[in-house]
Amino acid sequence: xxxxxxxxxxxxxxxxxxxxxxxxxxxxxxxxxxxxxxxxxxxxxxxxxxxxxxxxxxxxxxxxxxxxxxxxxxxxxxxxxxxxxxxxxxxxxxxxxxxxxxxxxxxxxxxxxxxxxxxxxxxxxxxxxxxxxxxxxxxxxxxxxxxxxxxxxxxxxxxxxxxxxxxxxxxxxxxxxxxxxxxxxxxxxxxxxxxxxxxxxxxxxxxxxxxxxxxxxxxxxxxxxxxxxxxxxxxxxxxxxxxxxxxxxxxxxxxxxxxxxxxxxxxxxxxxxxxxxxxxxxxxxxxxxxxxxxxxxxxxxxxxxxxxxxxxxxxxxxxxx
Amino acid sequence: xxxxxxxxxxxxxxxxxxxxxxxxxxxxxxxxxxxxxxxxxxxxxxxxxxxxxxxxxxxxxxxxxxxxxxxxxxxxxxxxxxxxxxxxxxxxxxxxxxxxxxxxxxxxxxxxxxxxxxxxxxxxxxxxxxxxxxxxxxxxxxxxxxxxxxxxxxxxxxxxxxxxxxxxxxxxxxxxxxxxxxxxxxxxxxxxxxxxxxxxxxxxxxxxxxxxxxxxxxxxxxxxxxxxxxxxxxxxxxxxxxxxxxxxxxxxxxxxxxxxxxxxxxxxxxx
Numbered sequence: 001x002x003x004x005x006x007x008x009x010x011x012x013x014x015x016x017x018x019x020x021x022x023x024x025x026x027x028x029x030x031x032x033x034x035x036x037x038x039x040x041x042x043x044x045x046x047x048x049x050x051x052x053x054x055x056x057x058x059x060x061x062x063x064x065x066x067x068x069x070x071x072x073x074x075x076x077x078x079x080x081x082x083x084x085x086x087x088x089x090x091x092x093x094x095x096x097x098x099x100x101x102x103x104x105x106x107x108x109x110x111x112x113x114x115x116x117x118x119x120x121x122x123x124x125x126x127x128x129x130x131x132x133x134x135x136x137x138x139x140x141x142x143x144x145x146x147x148x149x150x151x152x153x154x155x156x157x158x159x160x161x162x163x164x165x166x167x168x169x170x171x172x173x174x175x176x177x178x179x180x181x182x183x184x185x186x187x188x189x190x191x192x193x194x195x196x197x198x199x200x201x202x203x204x205x206x207x208x209x210x211x212x213x214x215x216x217x218x219x220x221x222x223x224x225x226x227x228x229x230x231x232x233x234x235x236x237x238x239x240x241x242x243x244x245x246x247x248x249x250x251x252x253x254x255x256x257x258x259x260x261x262x263x264x265x266x267x268x269x270x271x272x273x274x275x276x277x278x279x280x281x282x283x284x285x286x287x288x289x290x291x292x293x294x295x296x297x298x299x300x301x302x303x304x305x306x307x308x309x310x311x312x313x314x315x316x317x318x319x320x321x
Numbered sequence: 322x323x324x325x326x327x328x329x330x331x332x333x334x335x336x337x338x339x340x341x342x343x344x345x346x347x348x349x350x351x352x353x354x355x356x357x358x359x360x361x362x363x364x365x366x367x368x369x370x371x372x373x374x375x376x377x378x379x380x381x382x383x384x385x386x387x388x389x390x391x392x393x394x395x396x397x398x399x400x401x402x403x404x405x406x407x408x409x410x411x412x413x414x415x416x417x418x419x420x421x422x423x424x425x426x427x428x429x430x431x432x433x434x435x436x437x438x439x440x441x442x443x444x445x446x447x448x449x450x451x452x453x454x455x456x457x458x459x460x461x462x463x464x465x466x467x468x469x470x471x472x473x474x475x476x477x478x479x480x481x482x483x484x485x486x487x488x489x490x491x492x493x494x495x496x497x498x499x500x501x502x503x504x505x506x507x508x509x510x511x512x513x514x515x516x517x518x519x520x521x522x523x524x525x526x527x528x529x530x531x532x533x534x535x536x537x538x539x540x541x542x543x544x545x546x547x548x549x550x551x552x553x554x555x556x557x558x559x560x561x562x563x564x565x566x567x568x569x570x571x572x573x574x575x576x577x578x579x580x581x582x583x584x585x586x587x588x589x590x591x592x
Contacts, residue, residue, distance in 0.1 A: 043416065043495045044412040044416035044421075045418060047409060047411055047412035047416070048408070048409050048412045048413075048418070050404070050405045050408060050409070050464075051405050051406075051408070051428075051465055051470060052424065054405060054464050054465030055427070055428060055465050057446075058439070058461065058462045058464075058465060059431045059439065059465065061442065061446075062438070062439035062441075062443050062446075063431070063434060063438060063439060065442035065445075066438050066441060066442050069441060077445075120332075124329045124332050124336075125333065127326070127329050129325050129329065130329045131326065131330050132330070133333075135337070136334070136336065136337050138578070139336075139337035139340050140336050140337060141582075142341060142344070142571065143340050145520065145567070145574050146566075146567050146570075147523065147524030147526070147566055147567070147570075148526055149526050149546050149563070149566070150524075150545065150563035150564075150566045150567050152546075153545055153546075153549055153560065153563040154343055154347050154560065154563050155343070156549070157350070157358060157359075157556060158343055158346065160359065162359065163359035163363065164363075165342075165363050168361065197339070197340070197343070200340075201340055205582060254433070257435070258435045258436070258437060260437075261527065265546055279435075282437055283437075283527070286440065286441055287444075292441050295441060296438075299435065299437050299438040299441070300438065302435055302437065303433075303434050303435055303438050306433060306434075307433050307434075
């Protein structure tokens with residue numbers, strides 16, 4: 001039995017162990033030590049194995065395979081290599097550009113709007129003068145628990161032109177009925193409203209935690225130096241929040257660039273393709289027309305855009321050395 | 322002092338109303354008759370048609386079966402993903418091994434790649450394995466979550482080595498150390514991760530929409546979305562389905578609120 005042990009012991013420990021079969025007393029003493037090294041040596045590999053397997057099958061392989069598929073044409077498994085044909089087609093496809101334009105438009109309006117509101121809510125929640133803080137914090141966080149489909153279904157009725165809750169509330173303030181989901185430009189506003197409703201509280205809670213982590217002494221020192229509230233916000237709060245701001249900007253950008261569920265449920269991409277997003281266009285090509293090559297090219301184009309924007313954001317907002 | 326307190330409280334109350342108001346309306350609308358969902362002004366008091374709408378959902382989408390599907394998928398996926406994340410996180414946090422840094426970087430770099438990139442190859446894989454339209458097709462791809470592994474690594478790293486070594490000196494094997502020390506000590510963050518995964522799994526839509534074919538395999542989001550796509554949609558039923566989807570996650574959140582938010586922050590604030 002004991003002869004099996006040395007083979008599994010990592011090279012370093014075998015070298016440290018006395019060469020040859022030593023006196024029984026010596027091996028007896030060395031054994032517990034060896035055994036411990038032995039188990040610890042293989043343990044991390046065993047621990048990591050499920051993750052490695054899953055990663056290989058469901059991340060690494062699909063990512064590589066998708067790149068290959070994007071360079072081919074054909075149907076199903078019957079694929080022929082086509083070089084960059086799919087990517088060239090992408091550049092000449094007006095519908096892809098429409099989808100990209102819609103996504104970009106939603107991104108530029110929605111992300112700053114949502115994060116601005118979130119910061120405002122977080123600042124208010126962080127004030128000790130506010131009553132019932134836990135209740136408000138809970139309330140603003142609740143929408144982010146709702147699934148995209150549930151939220152989409154709910155708002156497809158709330159945004160209804162003739163009988164929706166929103167138009168009714170607006171009518172109390174004398175605002176005429178808005179055709180939220182029926183007109184191309186209002187449909188985009190509607191989608192932006194729903195995403196903002198969905199995720200503002202989540203970001204606010206993140207900011208709140210960031211705010212609570214800022215040392216009080218910084219503010220006290222600034223007050224002694226006579227800095228006003230605006231000055232304190234700009235020179236203490238914002239820089240201190242930078243890591244968490246960066247994180248939320250990157251995450252929101254990735255999320256919005258991949259926008260699918262809300263427009264799918266709310267508008268189906270319409271009217272007149274006004275809310276067709278890149279991911280929706282990908283879905284249509286891949287799983288309605290089963291053009292896997294073209295859909296994969298769209299996926300890679302999107303991945304490229306996401307990584308470039310992500311890197312830019314980290315460069316612009318990240319820690320300066 | 323300026324009257325900042327009342328003003329800020331009012332602002333937050335407004336935000337609260339905007340966030341929670343739609344849920345109140347949803348709860349009321351789900352108890353109405355279909356034609357009353359679109360009445361003007363909207364009905365803001367309970368109607369008497371909740372049971373009828375529930376029965377309607379049972380007939381149209383097979384509510385019981387669909388709920389069961391969703392629960393099985395989310396439950397198994399949560400257990401599996403938490404286990405995989407815990408084991409891998411423990412390895413990353415407390416062991417030296419070859420390829421450690423490389424694998425960690427690879428794992429994290431997939432976070433920037435949109436999930437949509439992987440849809441088609443995974444779909445083809447599932448087709449070949451004959452797993453389309455099965456629970457496995459939904460559960461398996463979600464078992465490795467880079468975020469979960471990252472979160473576990475961050476949490477376990479802050480655990481003192483002496484604690485583990487003390488148990489090892491007492492002769493505990495690695496499995497025992499994991500079971501008797503690592504898990505109990507980190508129970509809150511593990512609960513938070515479980516809630517995260519459950520939430521994501523319970524609400525997931527795009528992949529189940531692609532991978533599931535027969536209505537009796539649908540999960541709740543897929544069933545709800547298809548119900549809405551019909552020409553004769555009963556909106557009271559659709560809204561009830563949306564409300565039912567929201568209930569378990571909200572209940573779980575209320576119970577685990579503290580852990581959930583601290584988990585969210587652990588992922589966000591540690592470098």
